[in-house]
Structures are given as structure tokens and as C-alpha cells.
Amino acid sequence: MPSTLNPRTTSYEFLGPLGALFITLGVPLGTYLLFFACSEESGGCPPTLVPAHIFAALSDGAWWKGLWDTQATLLYLGWYSFCLLSWAIIPGTYVEGTTLRTGNKKQYKINAFPTFILALGLTLGYIYLFGPQSFTFLNDKYPGFITASIIMGVVQAVACYAASFRPGALLALGGNTGNHIYDFFIGRELNPSIGSFDVKTFNEIRPGLILWTLVNISMVCSLAVRRGGFANVTDSLWLVVLFQGAYVADCLYNEPAIFTQMDITSDGFGFMLSVGDLAWVPFVYSLQARYLVFTPVKLGAVRIAAILLVKLVGLYIFRSSNSEKNEFRRGANPKNLKFFTTESGSKLLTSGWWGTCRHPNYLGDLLMSLAWSLPTGFRTPITYFYVMYFAVLLVHRQRRDDENCERKYGKDWKKYMELVPYRIFPYIY
Secondary structure (H helix, E strand, O other): OOOOOOOOOOOOOOOHHHHHHHHHHHHHHHHHHHHHOOEOOOOEOOOOOOHHHHHHHHOOHHHHHOOOOHHHHHHHHHHHHHHHHHHHHOOOEEEEEEEOOOOOEEEEEEOHHHHHHHHHHHHHHHHHHHOHHHHOHHHHOHHHHHHHHHHHHHHHHHHHHHHOOOOOOOEOOOOOOOOHHHHHHHOOEOOOEEOOEEHHHHHHHOHHHHHHHHHHHHHHHHHHHHHOOHHHOOHHHHHHHHHHHHHHHHHHHOHHHHHHOHHHHOOOOOHHHHHHHHHHHHHHOOHHHHHHHHOOOOOHHHHHHHHHHHHHHHHHHHHHHHHHHHHHHOOOOOOOOOEEEOOOOOEEEOOOHHHHOOOHHHHHHHHHHHHHHHHHOOOOHHHHHHHHHHHHHHHHHHHHHHHHHHHHHOHHHHHHHHHOOOOOOOOOO
16 A cells, blocks of 8 residues: 555654553553452452462462463453354444545444344343353453453554555554554554454454453452342342443443544554453453442432532533534534634534533533442542543543644644643642
8 A cells, every 4th residue: 555645754752762661561450459459369459468379379380370260261262252153143333434544434333232142142132041040151250251351452453563564454543653552452454344343443342341340240249149139139239230330321322423433434453452452441441340349338318419529520521522523513503502613624613511621521421430439438549440541541531632633733733722621620620
């Protein structure tokens, strides 16, 4: 493919190759670390193990072998195969993505939500027939499933990186530095595909995201077994499962919305997305539910109402701000929002939610993520890891967005920043 379509990347993110190497090694390690730092097996959250016990475990070959579970690996491969077959077999409409640099548009098959419903139906039916004890294996074999998902993510990242060197591959503008460590991490090819099957979008919202919900259901089953039935499962765990399940269902139902996101339009598919989608999402995001299995928390009506308020405020900000933006993009302006026109002809909102801060949808997202952790109480900060991680992720994404907008709008973007000075948190940041 001509170099004009695949220009050499001249700038780095994530502190360059050294940062990319650190994250490549750190993400798998961090996934395991969050399990052992907050698990019944290691003595609680945080664990009560002293350094001598930790060093003894790390020097024991049996401990390392315990990270591998053949049955968990086969079950994970079966799950991934189920997602692949569902994509191929379940009917779905085709939606065009954004225009590529080649002038073409990819066609994406939309059937993630029916896949979710099918997986949910089969799971609940299985539990109904065989009881909650039949579906505790995701919790019982947690480290083994982590290992299997990491291996799947690494294998796909390696395969896609190797395939990106074939003639005709369209590369990501940010993943063609020539540095193997960095390009492998960030993703070299923009849309690795096998025929009409797009690897990146499939992994983005299917195997890991749906598995996250199934892991949470396994936690409910585990607590039901311990406490003598689903009627005795704590309100805190039900609330976490409800919040996170609704989030997953919303993402899958609105599947076409991902085709305008930076992950799809700009980023290549490398280690960052592959391991992030397949391992980090289901086995880090389910930390709160897993914690509530071995540390049950009873909330009561007042605390449930307070947590619901946080969730609903976040949801309102997220939905209403996105609604303002989408209506404005379609040429409608029912609220008579203020805006100014850039030299390129684009229009930027300067009132409403988008006049309050430059990324109000991120603010709503953060409040909703806080509501996921509040049911765990305040015994440990570890269950609030997702909130802290998500805040860092959104700040990084905001900076990337702002850099892209500055390149796109030039001096008009500086004018916009004067009109809307706050990035995510009004009057704070």
C-alpha cells in the first residue's frame, strides 16, 4: 500500500516504547495482582499475608502451576467459539463504518445484542435446571480463566501484528513507528479482518463484555450456595450485577455507536485492545461482585436509594449530553444551544452540557462507575480500583481528543477552550 496511505508515525503515546513495554508486562501482572490482592484465598481484601508468605508462594512451583487450569482453558475456548458461531449464524443487519483513508467503508454485522440474549438465556436455563452450584465454576476457577484469556489475547495480538506486514494492509496512523515493541502494543493494522469478519470490533464488545456479565452471575450463584439460596443473596451484590449488566446490555443494544469511537476509527488492533478486551474487562471489572461473595454487605433501603441517586444522576448527565450532541450533529437544535462556526465549517457547542465542560459524557460515565463500587462499602480502597483506573483512562482519552481537535481546528480550538475552559469536572478540571 502506498506510503501516502500508511505514513510513518512520528510521535509516541504512553511514554513511547518504554511505556508500552511496561504496560504490556503490567496488564497481565495487574490482572493477577488484583485477584490475589482481593480474594478469599489470599486472606481477604487486602490480604493478610506477610511478605515471607508471598515470597514462599512465588518460589513454589506448585503455586505457579496453579495459574494454569486445563478445564478452565477448554471452557474459555468453548466460550470464544460460541461467540464466533453466534456472530456467523445469528441473523443481523449490516452497518457501514466511517470512511477509511482508502475511500472505502467497512461493513459490520450487527448481532451482538441477540448473542447476549442467547448467552443469558442459556445460562439462566442451565442454572434453573441444575441449580446455582452448577454455575460457580467461573468463580472457583478464576485464576485459570484469567490465564486462558490472557493467552488468547496475546496469541491474537501476535497474529495480527505478523499479518500487518502483508502487502495491502491499511495501518493505523499511530501504530507505524517502526519500533516493534511500541507497534505491537498500540496496534499496527487498523482493521485486521478475515473476509467480512472484523477482528477488532468482534473482540471489542462480544467475548469479554458478555463474559463479564456471566462472571457476575457466577458470583451470585456462589453466594447463593453459601447462604442457602438466591433469596439470601445480599442486596449489594444484586445491585452491582444489575448496574453492570444494564451497562453491558446498553453497549450491546447500541452496537452501531462503537463505529464512531476512537478505538475503532483510529486505533490499531494490538496487545492493548486484544488483552484489554479479552482479559482485563471480564476479570478486573468483576472485582466488586467477586469481593461481595466473600465479604457480604447488607445495604438497606436508605443506602440503596443513595447509590441509585448517584447512578441516575450519572446516567442523566451521560444520556442528556450525548442527546444534545447527537441532535446537533443531525442539524437539530431544540434547546437553542449556543455555538460558533470554525473556519473549516464545523460547529462547536458552547452552551448546555457541552458549554459546562468539554466532555460531560465522561463525567456521567465516572459517576455511574462510582455507583458500581459504592455497594462494597468503605472497608477497602481496592474495590474502588475501577473508578480510579477509569478516571485515569478518561483523562488520557480526553487529552487525545483535545490533541486531535487542536490539529483539526487550529486556532479555533484555542478559542473554544477559552469559551469552555473545563475538561471533565466543572470548576475543577
